[in-house]
Amino acid sequence: MQKEDLVYFRRWFFEYVNRLFSPDSFIQENLELKIEHTERVCENILLLAKSTKISEKECMLAEAIALFHDLGRFEQFIKYKTFRDSESENHAILGVKILNKERVLSRLSGEEENLILKAIEYHNLMEIPENVETCSKLYFFSRLIRDADKIDILRLASEEYAEEGCRNPALELYLPDAQGYSEPIVSEILNNRMAKVGDMKNRNDVKLLRLSWIFDINFPATYSLLKEYGYLEAIMASLPETKETGILRRHFENYLNDIESETRYGNSKT
Ligand SMILES: [Fe+2]
Secondary structure (H helix, E strand, O other), rough: HHHHHHHHHHHHHHHHHHHOOOHHHHHHHHHHHHHHHHHHHHHHHHHHHOOOOHHHHHHHHHHHHHOOOOHHHHHHHHHHOOOOHOOOOHHHHHHHHHHOOOOOOOOOOOHHHHHHHHHHHOOOOOOOOOOOOOOHHHHHHHHHHHHHHHHHHHHHHHHHHHHHHHHOOOOOOOOOOOOOOOOHHHHHHOOOOOOOHHOOHHHHHHHHHHHHHHHOOOHHHHHHHHHHHHHHHHHHHOOOOOOHHHHHHHHHHHHHHHHHHHHOOOOOOO
């Protein structure tokens, strides 16, 4: 992949999203949110890629994955007015279909094209499929996009909760503002596992599910960026003050402290 390819991809992306302009302000606002998200994920993936000291060519591949990872979100929101895949369709697969139909990546080698498409396909799965070899390039880039994406969704969530007056129901997947937490979500967190989207019942569960992503972070640089930006603290602070919240908050803090000391003493999982 060459620099001209990336320039072409960026131009194609912006022409594509501009073509989808909607006169409905609710739809347009959410499309713009995803354009901004895409640009931030491109920035995040470069920060993470550089922390791993990969080549310049590989950094460009990473950026192309970030640029197209949520391509399916635009058509998804226009068609279904939701970002919830279970009530519409899998936005990662939709993005892959659009890239194939428009032959956007045909200027690349078959190997690079396949790598980009697969990393997009895996970015929103609960886990990277087991048949992907852990020493492969695909495994590396899939982990990179998953981390870069999570950092920005956490930013968006923390900003949204800081401005209670400007709530966007689409970001909270149209769930009610009820009290308490869903028991399966609490249980997954206390076992250091990512919570499942299907278990969310209210707004608090959305917050907890996003916080539970810290159990699926792949690169030490991701933890450092999250700490520097303060997103996790902001989301935690927006949870109601209850005994249960205190337990969960301490659990997250202990987990992050353990990770920090493991990283400091060179014993990180990556
Ligand atoms: Fe996505």
